[in-house]
Amino acid sequence: MTDALTSWRLGSLEVPNRVLMGSMHTGFERDGERLAAFYTERVRGGAGLIVTGGYAVEERGRSVPDDIVLGDPALDPPLRRSVEAVHAAGGLIAVQLFHAGRYSAGLPDADGVPVPPVAPSPVAWRAARGVVPVQMSEADIAETLRNYARAGAHAEELGYDAIEISASEGYLINAFCSPLTNLRQDAWGGDSHRRRRFAREVVSAVRAATGLPLIARISGDDLMTGSSTRQDVLALAEEVVAAGADAVSVGVGWHESPVPTVQFSVPHGAWLSVDERVAAHLPGTPVIGSNRICSLAEARRALESTRLAAVALARPFLADPDVVAGAVAGRTVIPCIGCNEECIDHSMRGLPISCLVNPRAGREGRMPLATALQPRRLAVVGAGPAGLVGALDAIRRGHRVTLFEADPEVGGQLRLAGLVSGKSDYLAAARALARRFVELGGDLVLGRRIGLEELAGFDAALLATGVRPRRVEIDTDGSCTVLGYGEALEMAAGRGGSESQPSGSGPGARTELGDLLVIGGGGVAVDVAATLAPRSGRMTLIRRGSRRFAAGTSPSTRWIGLGELRTSGAQMWNNARLVRVRRAVATVEVRVPSTPSGEAGAGQARPSRVDEVVERRDVPVDTLVIAVGSEPRVLTGSLSIPHRTVGGARDAGGLNAARSTREALEAVRDLVG
Structure with a gap:
């Protein structure tokens, strides 16, 4: 049984406790003072080792416009400043070496020329918007390996305490390992062993370039049908250790995985069995678990129930920098809610990260916690x-x-x-x-x-x-229950109605909702509908406009609720309005495109305008929920x-x-x- 607050060895480095701050791209790596203030609070909050965001090893390895390349001379001063600040606060910091591979957006270089993404094979991902990566040649691979080695040596020059190599989450190294994205039939692909060669060579190259402790972060499960098998993953874990890694960190999933990995819907500790599988296979090698471990108490339980040497918490250190020290002192710690809105979503868009429940995150230098000189x-x-x-x-x-x-x-x-x-x-x-x-x-x-x-x-x-829910007039004969979205959620939770919600006939003593009609198509409407789906029969959502359902909500979580609704068989109609409810039947008008009138004659252009017609649809309804903003x-x-x-x-x-x-x-x- 391992105590989270005991020290452990990472190669030549003694780490004071077993709770790491996992890698998070911040978007302000170019601002040394801002990065220094951000990391300093997390050191004081008890992070045993901080892992930086992923720093690209070459220009074509950047993912979003604010990604940096480790080794760019202009970035040495701010990075060195952040390292010095961590050390001054008594902390340790590792740099993550990163290459986006096909997840790069094809960013412009310093001269403004777009750099196409590179990959083991020309396999685009679904959000690439038509950008197909260039298959890496032997010369490309050799150059990238040199750049990994150069970045490793430069990390030591800048004063970092350790290095983590990102070989997970579908990025370049992980893509080389997977049969989904590596279709090669040469020395770098064709079978599982050859697909793993690039990972082995990267670790060997970095190991030869520096004496710093080295962590290899691998994907414990890609969560992609047809990707690397469990045996492939365990073989990779063995091989990166043999190539020179002092520890293995375990990630899970790709950006395109159909399974949520870090969002609010994922239970805490959901991936510990994946972490433990790797740890059990590597006796004597420190293995670091991660993903949805959200507090010191959960870290302790994870370490007590597995063979992990340490755990990495990332976003919990955003929600409350005091996640370790505060808990040890008996103070209430503010939990991460897994919303992704100010962290992952911002990072994907090339914006500085922060946190919904802690908007000081990333603004520590501008908004210090100094005691007020004149209390008010x-x-x-x-x-x-x-x-x-x-x-x-x-x-x-x-x-x-x-x-x-x-x-x-x-x-x-x-x-x-x-x-x-x-x-x-x-x-x-x-x-x-x-x-x-x-x-x-x-x-x-x-x-x-x-x-x-x-x-x-x-x-x-x-x-x-x-706010209070927006009120709308409903033409109903009283044959269905009418609820505001707050009342509906309260009822689903087994509570009474809420004064702040509009009410019709009220929930009464109903425990099942029957056929459900939800008026509204925003994030609240989708959330409410997904929550009520197990309690309802037929479900229909209608919205007046033509925007996508849940448009404007988090791009990294929006698909979860929509997926639940599709699985439940819910109908979702745009350009629709409720006309009336009579005898537990809702009449809904829906504007739909009509067939263009007439056919184009010889030499004539086809009609460019598509007319709309209004269909009237009758929907059974026992419960009507209003969620229109x-x-x-x-x-x-x-x-x-x-x-x-x-x-x-x-x-x-x-x-x-x-x-x-x-x-x-x-x-x-x-x-x-």
């Missing part, structure tokens, strides 16, 4: 995500804060999201934010609807009163003290919790410093 009395109205984050930031810096919430429980829309299937971490995060606020001396007042006139005695106020919940009256309105209370259009928490943080800094 701050009132925060609304304990949804914006109010909770704003109140916690103010109390952490010594201000006197009272947080008012009209409902008997904190969370607002974050609480409702926590009732969605697979999203219980959202509710856990809201409660953790509130507990941490109270631990620091904040005054939390629940179940009290505050008036603006009652805030006059404070120095400033943050108004984060959130939200509108601000505002307080009436005037307020003489400095104040700011944030989040949905300011603007419910395109409501986004990440935007709300970011606004709250910035507003609190403006209001009370």
